[in-house]
Amino acid sequence: MTGTAFPPPTKAQLLELVAALGTAQWQDFAAAAARHGLTSVQAKLLAQLKGPVPMRGLATLLVCDASNVTGIVDRLEARGLVRREPDPGDRRVKNVVATDEGRETIRRVRAEMQATHSALDTLDEEERNTLYGLLERLRPGLEHRG
Amino acid sequence: MTGTAFPPPTKAQLLELVAALGTAQWQDFAAAAARHGLTSVQAKLLAQLKGPVPMRGLATLLVCDASNVTGIVDRLEARGLVRREPDPGDRRVKNVVATDEGRETIRRVRAEMQATHSALDTLDEEERNTLYGLLERLRPGLEHRG
DNA sequence: ATGGATGCTTGAGGCAATCAAGCAACTGCT
């Protein structure tokens, strides 16, 4: 019922489609971030801050060197979107937390991803559930790997 | 039958999942490219070269400034993966074509995206068809937008 | 043939990313 059956797509075609949608969605995100004066990397870092996260944790989440995070957080902090707090349990650690303005900014960026939102709106409830289920199955293989 | 039905995922969750898989797949691609001494942007440009493409066309495909393409092609050309050819019909235009080595390199990069391949292998034929159909539906909304 | 587009490159400047090095602070061992 979930509307396929026509051409049997090759694995290569599926891969290409996944790649195309991935970059399209990324560009939608980057454009929304840019409207708020953020680079896509800055926005992505901001998106990770549901609570306090140490610098090292951010480097792990963003899959990059810790020294890289220093600069990104520097620029976000200079704009008042983020704050560095000392960790009570370990004086080496600096925890990064989003300020109110930071939270509000990233909220807006997410809301303004119009292309992505309207694309998802073309699917009905059942289709979205199906898609979610399939993508859930793909996750463990793709996440944290070399 | 396509294995869902458990929790009704919110649209936000679906969006987050799409984003997570998109970046995971991108990092898989970047890692494979790095093993061949290419940056992800260089590999992405190389992946567009099924035939001769003018510099301007590459800028459009990569959604970036034309002056940016100059540098990327410079570096690829210095490695012999790409060649600039004069366009017979318009002397302003330079068409970029992949060399044999360039084609072979990008072929290998694609083949070495192990995480992505093995993730897709967890789906059976029918599930892949379903996924392909759903992603196909998402494409028009996401592709080339503001 | 002149004026306006179009295609590409150059130069300046900022962000992103990595590596090597360094300092501070924590941890474990004896």
Place this chain on the structure above:
DNA sequence: AGCAGTTGCTTGATTGCCTCAAGCATCCAT
């Protein structure tokens, strides 16, 4: 306690990416 090794963060140097403004060559339309 003390010392060694590890971990967390920053700095500096270098490279690539990216944009903008400017410039030159070529094409096209009048």
